[in-house]
Amino acid sequence: MKTSFYSYSLPELRALFEAQGLSATGAAKLYHWRYKHRAPASGNELSKATQSYLQENMSFELPEIDRVQEAGDRTVKFLFRLADGKKVETVLIPSNRKYGICLSSQVGCAMKCSFCHTGLQGLSRNLETHEIVGQLLGAQRWLSEQRPGKDRIATVVFMGQGEPLHNFDSVRRACEIFLSQHGLSFASDKVTISTAGYLPGLVRWKAEMPGVNIALSLHAVEMKKRDELIPINARFPLDEVLAQIDQIPRNRKRFVIYEYLLAKGFNDSVEDAEALGEKLKGKKAFVNLIPFNPYPGAKYERPTEEEARAFKAVLDEHGIPTLIRFTKGTDILAACGQLNSKPPTG
Numbered sequence: 001m002k003t004s005f006y007s008y009s010l011p012e013l014r015a016l017f018e019a020q021g022l023s024a025t026g027a028a029k030l031y032h033w034r035y036k037h038r039a040p041a042s043g044n045e046l047s048k049a050t051q052s053y054l055q056e057n058m059s060f061e062l063p064e065i066d067r068v069q070e071a072g073d074r075t076v077k078f079l080f081r082l083a084d085g086k087k088v089e090t091v092l093i094p095s096n097r098k099y100g101i102c103l104s105s106q107v108g109c110a111m112k113c114s115f116c117h118t119g120l121q122g123l124s125r126n127l128e129t130h131e132i133v134g135q136l137l138g139a140q141r142w143l144s145e146q147r148p149g150k151d152r153i154a155t156v157v158f159m160g161q162g163e164p165l166h167n168f169d170s171v172r173r174a175c176e177i178f179l180s181q182h183g184l185s186f187a188s189d190k191v192t193i194s195t196a197g198y199l200p201g202l203v204r205w206k207a208e209m210p211g212v213n214i215a216l217s218l219h220a221v222e223m224k225k226r227d228e229l230i231p232i233n234a235r236f237p238l239d240e241v242l243a244q245i246d247q248i249p250r251n252r253k254r255f256v257i258y259e260y261l262l263a264k265g266f267n268d269s270v271e272d273a274e275a276l277g278e279k280l281k282g283k284k285a286f287v288n289l290i291p292f293n294p295y296p297g298a299k300y301e302r303p304t305e306e307e308a309r310a311f312k313a314v315l316d317e318h319g320i321p322t323l324i325r326f327t328k329g330t331d332i333l334a335a336c337g338q339l340n341s342k343p344p345t346g
C-alpha cells in the first residue's frame, strides 16, 4: 500500500530515503517542489531510482472537496471527503486580503463540550497527518483557482472539529511540516493550537511540540460552570491546566490566548469577569471574548453587544488585553464549535 507524502516531516522523509538507499538530498528537493511550487519535481531534479520508488510507494493525493459554501463576508467552508468516505470541515476566514485557516484534527470529538455542535457527534476517529496537511493544501488549491491574486493563507489555527491534543502525534507532525523552511514556511507565531484543556497533551507539549502558539478554551472560572461547558474539566481541573500551560517555555513577546465564550445569563456577569481577571493576574494573557453563536436547539443565548462590552471593560480594568470576536461566516455555520453539523432535528 502506498503511504502519503504529506505525512512525512522532512527529517522523516530523509531517513526513509536513506533507508531505501536513495539520496537524502532528493528528499529536500521533493519537499521544496511539492510545498513551494505545489507541483511534482521537474524531470531531472530527482534520480531515476527515486522517481521509480515514489511511483511505486508514495501517494500525493489530497482529500477531495465534497462541498464548498461561500458566505457573504468571503468566509469559505469546505467539506472534505477522506479516503474512507468520512468527512471533515475546514474554514477559510478572510482578514484583509489574506486568510486564516481553521483546521480539523479529528472526525467528530470526544470532549462533549455542551455548547458545541461537533461535541454532540462523539469521536469517530483521529485524522492522519496527511489528512490535516491535506485540508490546508486542498483549500489553498481552491483559493488559487477561484480567487487568484487574493489567495494567501497567512495563519493556521487548530480550532475546527476535534481536540488537537487528543491526536497529539499527527498534529505535532503537521505543525512541523507547516513550520519547515523547506515546507510551508509558516512562522511559529502564525500557527495556533487551541485546546479545551486536555492535560495529557499539555504535559507532552513542553518537550515535543514545536514553538507554536497555544490557546485555551477557558470559558468559565467557576468550576461548576466550567464542568457544564467543558466536561473534561472534571478530570483535568482548570488550575492544573493553567499551571501546566505556565510551564511551556515561550518567547518573551508571546501571549497565551484564552478563549472565553460569553453565554447570556450563564457566565457573562461582572462577577464572572472579575473572577477571570483575578485568575489571569500576572500571566501574559490575551483574552478573546466570543459571544455565543446560537444554532437551532442550542441551550445558550447570545449576550447583547452592550453586555459583551461591559464584560470587556472589567478585563480592561485588570490590564488584560481583550478583543470581542464577532464571529464570521455565521450564515453558513462556520463559527467555532459549529463544524460538520446539521441543526438538530426534532
Ligand code: SF4
Residues within 6 Å of the ligand: 109, 110, 111, 112, 113, 116, 117, 118, 119, 120, 160, 161, 162, 163, 196, 337
Ligand atoms: S469545542 Fe472543541 S473540544 Fe469541545 S467538543 Fe467541540 S470540537 Fe471538541
